[in-house]
Amino acid sequence: xxxxxxxxxxxxxxxxxxxxxxxxxxxxxxxxxxxxxxxxxxxxxxxxxxxxxxxxxxxxxxxxxxxxxxxxxxxxxxxxxxxxxxxxxxxxxxxxxxxxxxxxxxxxxxxxxxxxxxxxxxxxxxxxxxxxxxxxxxxxxxxxxxxxxxxxx
Numbered sequence: 001x002x003x004x005x006x007x008x009x010x011x012x013x014x015x016x017x018x019x020x021x022x023x024x025x026x027x028x029x030x031x032x033x034x035x036x037x038x039x040x041x042x043x044x045x046x047x048x049x050x051x052x053x054x055x056x057x058x059x060x061x062x063x064x065x066x067x068x069x070x071x072x073x074x075x076x077x078x079x080x081x082x083x084x085x086x087x088x089x090x091x092x093x094x095x096x097x098x099x100x101x102x103x104x105x106x107x108x109x110x111x112x113x114x115x116x117x118x119x120x121x122x123x124x125x126x127x128x129x130x131x132x133x134x135x136x137x138x139x140x141x142x143x144x145x146x147x148x149x150x151x152x153x
Contacts, residue, residue: 018051022064028052037068046075104151106131 018029029051037045047068054063092099092112098119101110107130111123119134126134135143 018049018066019064022051022053023061026053026055026061045070046072100126102131106147108134 021027022029029049035047035049037047039045048071049066049068051067052065053061054065056062089110089112092110093114095112096114098115098117099110099112100108100115102108107128108126111126113123115121115123115126121134131140
């Protein structure tokens with residue numbers, strides 16, 4: 001199973017020919033990301049695609065099976081998530097106090113820019129660390145009731 005290295009959707013330029021590649025090499029090409037199909041009407045679809053050789057009785061490649069999976073909606077949803085996260089980061093970064101998002105184990109998933117001003121560690125370096133790695137025991141004891149309230153819903 002091989003990934004096909006020349007598939008691109010960002011520039012909508014023609015990609016290398018999957019069929020020709022499979023016919024020449026006899027390899028199965030796995031689902032590739034970032035590929036696009038342009039319909040006759042001009043609509044662009046994001047697709048994950050694969051190609052596999054069809055073998056004749058002599059073991060020679062005699063054809064190719066192509067499979068296209070329409071992932072346009074998933075791409076649209078992902079773009080919305082990225083846009084919303086950027087908007088939330090802008091909002092949280094203008095607040096004077098730190099804003100964080102943590103998992104249930106207290107590991108930081110997000111930290112605003114103010115985190116560095118308050119705790120002396122860059123927000124990007126906080127991700128994956130636990131609250132106990134950053135905040136001393138006295139401050140943790142003070143804020144623990146707020147965490148418990150948030151976790152309780």
